[in-house]
Amino acid sequence: MTDILERKLSPSDDAVESAVGDETVILHLVNGTYYGLDPVGTRIWALLKDGVATPDICRRLAEEYEIDLAVIEADARKFLGELEAQGIVVEG
Amino acid sequence: MVNPTGYLVTSYGEMITCEPRMSAYAEALRQAITPGCSVIDIGAGSGIFSLLACQYGAGSVVAIEPDDSVEVLRIAAVTNGFEDRITVVQGISTDYVGPKADVIISDLRGCLPLFEQHIPSIVDARNRLLAPGGVMIPARDQLYAALVHDPEFYRPCVEPWQRNAFGIDLSDGHRFAVNQWRKARFTPIELISVPQHLLQLDYASIIDPNVSVELTLTPEAPGEAHGFLVWFDAELAPGIGFSNAPGEVEQVYGQSFFPFEQPIALAASDRIAVKLRANLVEGGYIWSWTSSVWRSDASSPELTYRQSTFLGRILSPAKLAKRSSSYVPLASPEIALDRHCMSLFDGQMTQGEIADALVTAFPVRFSNKVDALTYVTNVASRYRDADSQSRPQAEDIQP
Numbered sequence: 095m096t097d098i099l100e101r102k103l104s105p106s107d108d109a110v111e112s113a114v115g116d117e118t119v120i121l122h123l124v125n126g127t128y129y130g131l132d133p134v135g136t137r138i139w140a141l142l143k144d145g146v147a148t149p150d151i152c153r154r155l156a157e158e159y160e161i162d163l164a165v166i167e168a169d170a171r172k173f174l175g176e177l178e179a180q181g182i183v184v185e186g
Numbered sequence: 187m188v189n190p191t192g193y194l195v196t197s198y199g200e201m202i203t204c205e206p207r208m209s210a211y212a213e214a215l216r217q218a219i220t221p222g223c224s225v226i227d228i229g230a231g232s233g234i235f236s237l238l239a240c241q242y243g244a245g246s247v248v249a250i251e252p253d254d255s256v257e258v259l260r261i262a263a264v265t266n267g268f269e270d271r272i273t274v275v276q277g278i279s280t281d282y283v284g285p286k287a288d289v290i291i292s293d294l295r296g297c298l299p300l301f302e303q304h305i306p307s308i309v310d311a312r313n314r315l316l317a318p319g320g321v322m323i324p325a326r327d328q329l330y331a332a333l334v335h336d337p338e339f340y341r342p343c344v345e346p347w348q349r350n351a352f353g354i355d356l357s358d359g360h361r362f363a364v365n366q367w368r369k370a371r372f373t374p375i376e377l378i379s380v381p382q383h384l385l386q387l388d389y390a391s392i393i394d395p396n397v398s399v400e401l402t403l404t405p406e407a408p409g410e411a412h413g414f415l416v417w418f419d420a421e422l423a424p425g426i427g428f429s430n431a432p433g434e435v436e437q438v439y440g441q442s443f444f445p446f447e448q449p450i451a452l453a454a455s456d457r458i459a460v461k462l463r464a465n466l467v468e469g470g471y472i473w474s475w476t477s478s479v480w481r482s483d484a485s486s487p488e489l490t491y492r493q494s495t496f497l498g499r500i501l502s503p504a505k506l507a508k509r510s511s512s513y514v515p516l517a518s519p520e521i522a523l524d525r526h527c528m529s530l531f532d533g534q535m536t537q538g539e540i541a542d543a544l545v546t547a548f549p550v551r552f553s554n555k556v557d558a559l560t561y562v563t564n565v566a567s568r569y570r571d572a573d574s575q576s577r578p579q580a581e582d583i584q585p
Contacts, residue, residue, distance in 0.1 A: 110474055110496045119501045123465035123472055124396070128506045 098174050099148045103183045122181055198232040204438045206428045214422035216242045218289045218321040226315055228279045228292035233259025235291045240268035250275045250282055280310045286317040297369050297442050299327045299387050299418055300464045300471055305395035324422045326388045333379035333403045333411045340412035343445045365498030370443040372415055374433045379403045395466040404457045411452055413445040444475050447491040455482035472496050527565050537562045
């Protein structure tokens with residue numbers, strides 16, 4: 095199975111978001127489920143919305159937060175995998 | 187659980203005196219009724235449709251209504267001599283179990299037909315409660331939209347958020363003000379585009395309560411658009427209906443005004459492409475509208491506003507986290523109190539006896555029996571009827 099970081103992901107049309115301070119609440123309109131994103135999740139979400147490719151998102155976060163790239167990539171895989179499983183992000 | 191609508195009896199009175207709505211409903215019902223037929227009245231309120239159904243010759247009527255306004259119907263049924271034909275069910279139709287009916291009549295709309303549990307209730311009633319060849323009233327609704335120019339009506343979107351007399355920056359509140367739709371009663375004067383058909387809700391076939399439509403609104407002349415208006419025309423039966431369109435006789439429903447994030451100056455050759463979505467979430471609709479402004483010959487939109495009633499809500503991630511499946515609820519004194527109270531609902535003890543027991547067990551929480559009794563009755567009222575079946579059955583009227 096292709097590494098999720100190798101795939102083009104974008105926010106689903108079924109997701110609406112509301113920023114609350116430096117955090118974000120996302121509602122999936124079809125299944126009616128809410129998701130809370132912490133500041134790092136909010137940053138990833140913002141970059142996804144800007145069309146930034148997932149490998150580039152990881153590199154930027156590694157620079158911005160001064161964290162090892164491998165650690166960021168592992169966290170991003172888990173995070174994006176959850177968002178994809180919930181239909182918050184879709185391929186394409 | 188009982189979900190009272192919160193309507194006052196006077197609200198039901200306004201619906202009955204609302205013309206041409208009421209006459210149209212009455213005529214559609216009269217035409218649908220055959221001698222001795224069965225009728226289900228969903229959201230019966232104070233029961234005008236149930237009473238009329240009897241007057242027109244129905245053999246049996248089930249009136250379903252969660253609100254205590256059914257008490258008015260119980261009395262009126264006796265007053266009008268229909269008590270042997272009307273069965274009152276205080277509850278919601280999706281919980282009701284009973285025989286199928288030849289006619290199902292309802293008006294569960296709000297300002298628009300996409301309102302709370304209207305569509306799921308209709309779908310459920312059609313599938314479970316309508317006899318083969320039966321009649322649903324209403325038959326369908328048609329929704330329309332048009333651009334609006336009305337700076338005065340738009341003022342709450344601007345003031346005090348973007349300007350106020352006190353020199354205070356309240357701009358953070360602007361987002362909440364422009365991400366709500368509002369009930370309106372416009373006339374054709376405020377419309378600056380030709381109305382566009384938005385969608386049809388055909389109650390004979392509708393399944394999905396969610397809708398997503400795209401439309402293009404073009405001004406009839408240069409001007410400033412503050413938002414767009416949505417209304418519906420109802421077809422209750424073939425040839426029988428009414429309209430909420432601007433310029434028509436004012437109806438109880440009103441119309442729905444969706445503001446733009448900022449007023450949009452338009453030339454006659456410009457257009458606004460709107461994608462409108464309505465999604466039923468947790469019993470209420472989330473409305474989302476994305477509006478793109480296209481100048482006459484441009485190959486891409488000059489600007490796009492993405493708005494949603496979701497953005498009009500004040501949310502806290504911390505509170506929402508408590509809704510997730512991974513959250514571990516913590517024990518609390520209130521939970522312990524609820525648990526103990528409900529353990530005393532044994533079908534034997536009276537509420538007064540339970541209140542006495544709670545005063546003894548929770549002396550800090552309840553300093554007197556009155557407070558405890560209020561608490562007990564509130565807990566008990568969360569449940570429709572502790573000593574009946576979970577789904578409401580028809581009950582005979584007790585004069």
